[in-house]
Amino acid sequence: MREYRDKTVQEAAACTCDRCGRRMAPDDAQWEWYEKVSLDWHGGYGSVFGDGAHMRLDLCQHCVRDTLGPWLRVDPPAAPDGPLQALKGVVRQPDAPVSVEQMSPAAWELREGEKDEGEQR
Numbered sequence: 001m002r003e004y005r006d007k008t009v010q011e012a013a014a015c016t017c018d019r020c021g022r023r024m025a026p027d028d029a030q031w032e033w034y035e036k037v038s039l040d041w042h043g044g045y046g047s048v049f050g051d052g053a054h055m056r057l058d059l060c061q062h063c064v065r066d067t068l069g070p071w072l073r074v075d076p077p078a079a080p081d082g083p084l085q086a087l088k089g090v091v092r093q094p095d096a097p098v099s100v101e102q103m104s105p106a107a108w109e110l111r112e113g114e115k116d117e118g119e120q121r
């Protein structure tokens with residue numbers, strides 16, 4: 001039989017951008033917390049920062065764009081998985097981007113067509 005005791009665990013409650021000073025917290029309404037970039041690494045042999053040096057950096061998304069923007073490779077969002085993917089077959093042009101609003105009428109048209117075929121039999 002196991003016995004348990006309470007344990008205090010710390011979690012990051014806020015983060016300040018090292019470049020501009022923007023304070024970001026998980027409960028902020030602007031969602032900045034979820035777009036921040038944090039780096040934490042140790043230099044190895046031959047590191048320009050020194051062998052074994054410890055580097056840390058927290059940047060808000062705005063400073064990431066402003067400092068690293070020219071070198072970032074930004075891809076558009078991937079196609080959604082899940083229920084929307086199931087409707088792919090009912091879209092008339094499967095290779096063209098389609099909004100959810102466009103998918104729904106196509107799905108209803110297909111259902112109505114199937115219903116009509118059933119009545120004719």
Ligand SMILES: [Zn+2]
Pocket residue numbers: 017018019020021022059060061062063064
């Ligand atoms: Zn910043």
